[in-house]
Amino acid sequence: MTWRNWARSQRAAPSWVHAPTTIDEVRRDVEHVRQQCRTIRPVGSSHSFSAAARPDDVQLNVDALRGVVALDVPGRLVTVLAGTTVRELSALLAEQGLALDNLGDIDRQTIAGAISTGTHGTGIRHQSIGASVVAATLVTAEGRALHVSETERPELLPAIRLGLGVLGVLVDVTLRCVPAFALEAIEAAVELDAVLDDWQGLLRRTDHFEFFWFAGTSLAVTKSNTRVDGPLAPRSAIGRFIDEKVLTDVGHSALLTLSALVPAASRAVNEVAARGMARGRFVEPSHRVFSAERAVRFRELEYGIPVAAMPEALREIDRALRRASLVPTFPFEVRAIGADDALLSTANGRETAYIAAHRWWREDPRPLFDVVEPILLAHDGRPHWGKLHSLRAPQLAERFPGFADFLAIRDELDPERIFASAWTKRVLGA
Template identity: 45%
Template sequence: MTPVRWRNWAGNQRAEGIDVRHPRTTGEIATVLHEASVAGRRVRPIGSGHSFSGIGRPEQVQLVLDRHADLVDIAPDGLVTVQAGIPLHRLNTALAREGWALTNLGDIDRQTVAGALSTGTHGTGAAFGGLPTQVRALQLVTPDGAVLDCSADHEPEVFAAARLGLGALGVLSTVTLQAVPAFALRMEEGPMPLAEVLEDLDGFMTSADHVEFHWFPHTDTCLAKRNTRVPVSEGLAPLPRWQALWEDELLANGAYAALIATGRRVPALVPPLARFASTALSPRTATDLSHRVFVSARRFRFRESEYAVPRDTVPGLLRELARQTVARGWRLPIPTEVRYAAADDVPLSTASGRDTAYVAVHVPARSDPTDYFATFEAMAADVGGRPHWGKEHGLDAARLAERYPRFGEFVAVRDRLDPTGVLTNAYLDRVLGAPVAVA
């Protein structure tokens, strides 16, 4: 096999000289892992490569599930079983066709089910958890080639951890998710003063089922998004195609791309252009199937750092971020995003054991985020923030263990299933520590 090169979606993670395998079956996944274990080689499974952290970066062997990506079954009670390499956008379409939906989604659907679960992908909604909370069963291929069928009743410790397993416990082969009857979302979007949002943040973030806002740095304005769940039977009123193309493709993606390009050439223009862009926002409403409203197209490349923090810390965090933006002279063309999620019981979930707010900051893909991300990370650390596993951060196992009450529980499962580190890489060695047999 000819060694190949790999890069992630944002281009900030790269590898060369790797062997790439495309297994079609659970048995073939087991063979790849067993052979690597015997040979003392490291394997990293990869989905769409949409993570910004080094979690998916291969060092020797890359395992790609693009040929293990089918819908297996949809049961009458909405339990949907899929091969773990299926992308979310294909799953959403298949579910909608049969009258089902996932109860919550993030704003990007290019990830595979395995990748989205393994990094803790979440959407927004004060009463709703992330994607791992929707898992009801999974099949895990361990580094020695064994196949474990896991659920709350069978291999419960492995199941609890593997719902968000970082690809460190084994390779997900199949996943069973709890779908819900298809529903629509009534979308309400428009500009709001940041001060008004922060004055009663909980009130604003619970004013509809799924609420988020995007604050434009260098301005006092944000784009507020409220989505309310409504029955499909009440009828759909989606945005006209011309309006969606004009506002989402030309104005939103086109404006961001132009702002990024201009800022790269003339950084001083970013603040006035950001203020102009924020004044161009206009209110809009529509009603459409849930997955069409949850998901937004991203036509420009960026890098991202996101922290889960206690909800009551968000106003102070954003005010300090605004102060630091001026003091440090940053030029930030991409908005900061704030979302909510309910507490859950997943050991390495960023919302494990606490109701959570997410604050995400971004820079253009080809820029250096070091000072911005490090300053943001320090601010989030002061309030007990937990980094999103798929986004950029600099924390190690010692500091993460302080923030996750069940961190030791997860590491113990990892050490039992992968004691020789077949599935580790430099990122996992940093955030989890080396497995017991190689420590």
């Protein structure tokens, strides 16, 4: 069978695919692969743009490992199986009056995939999903279940919080939660220069701030999400349908098709898209605001850079695109997150701004990425592991402070490299 990821940027023909339903089955599968001197890669919902989940040989699908293992409401801890999606987990927590502190803008990933690739969300006083991991169980290359927590092999937690699937098969995770909260979302189309000039202030005044910029225009669509106790003021069912299905799906697809057929119309298309993207004000539970439908497929490159460097970096990208007469019709997305301790995190040891470039999946992303990537690298950029980039292990080792420590832990847990692939060899060096 042929495996393809969501973005259609990766494909493979695994020699064998297994979807275990229990941890014991995972252990048997890994032990079988080791005895046969083969390699195996775990995969969840296939939302990574990079080849992180692409197997060279055997593929292990964790989708069937779903559900809550343990829930401690007073202690605000939840343990879930690896294949549970972020959407499912958010709904389960909401029923118990809990929530994850932060979420990315896509919630279809498995929790193991989101953690293993560094899904981060936005909010300068908050951290990525992986930072909330306080314990985990993984099946190691020896086929044994290894439990890691704040009291059991705690030195492994900074590696497991972003493990790329090379330390073992993550089979369950325990996450620290927060009391459920609502977000007041205010979305508006404003002048880009105003946002860049007040970038630091917007981050500090707003719980969760991000914006989208459409190339070739002077417009930014800002999303300012503030934590509130209520009351809720949700979008109507019709409004949500128009927003998520008509504008985001059908309307965006139509605009992308038009600009692909008539490239000269791209700037005008971006003006229309920017003004139509802002949704005004609404108040909804946090998980409904953080995440949005992404029905239109695209390819993405994203780098984390120092927060203070973002305004100049984006202005450089604008100038470079104008020189290249390149007007991509997917917006740039800009976010920021607090520092964390995960060894391979883009936010390791520093508050981090993210600039993400997108290209419709039917268009070649290389011309755009070739313009954007050198600029982000020049601003001390670290690439997101789940997204597309051109770097190899020696370059990555220079950019991630915890790189050598991570490799040492990998040497301990998988010395025979049964969790390796062509991609892991490129980004980790062996």
